[in-house]
Each structure stands twice: as structure tokens, then as C-alpha cells.
Amino acid sequence: MADETNTKETNTKENNPRENNPRENNPRENNTRENNTIYVGKKPVMSYVLAVVTQFNQGLPEVHVKARGRSISTAVDTTQIVKNRFIQTLQVKDIKLSTEELKSDDGTMTRVSSMSIILTK
DSSP: OHHHHHHHHHHHHHHOTTTTOHHHHOHHHHHHHHHTEEEOOSSOHHHHHHHHHHHHHTTOSEEEEEEEGGGHHHHHHHHHHIIIIIOTTOEEEEEEEEEEEEEOTTSOEEEEEEEEEEEEO
């Protein structure tokens, strides 16, 4: 009988999608929801456009779009598409530019440009 109980517990844990969901354990995903911040990377532009529009549709008054390096142009494209096609009342509240130093694989320090765009309705 004890073996059946252990098997049932194991199956319940395996079938529980919340325990095996890597997105819930990803700190960046959690920060996106908590801080109203969209981190722009290598996905297509429309993925980020959808994320920004979704944030505003949930009633948030302000959304931050952040990017580094080559992704900066994607962040700018994202804000312009949202402003021109989806939310015409969108305002760019602030743009912050900075340089971050990152340690590369070989141990050298590399400087990377970064940009944060703050959008409001």
C-alpha cells in the first residue's frame, strides 16, 4: 500500500504544470510583471509590441522598455509601432541612455550601450 501512495504523489507532482513551469522560476519573467518592464532581446518586434500593449490594456499607467547593444533598435521600433498603430495617445515620458560594463567569457570587461524608454498613456 505504501508504494501506491508514493506513486500517486509522484504522478501529481509531475502532472502539476505550475511546479514544472520554468517561466515561474525565471526572475526576469517575474520582474517584467512586477516592475512594468519589458526587456527587449532577440525575439521579433511584434512580440514586444504585444507585451507593451498588453501591459497598457491591463490598466498600467506606465511601461518601461529596456534594451542593450544591438537590441536598442528593436526597442525603438517597438515603441514607434505601438505609438503609431495601436495607442495613438502614447507619450514618451523619458529616455535614459547609459553604458554598462559586462564581463565576457574570456574574463575581459566589455562596454555595452543600454537604453530605457519610459512610456505613458
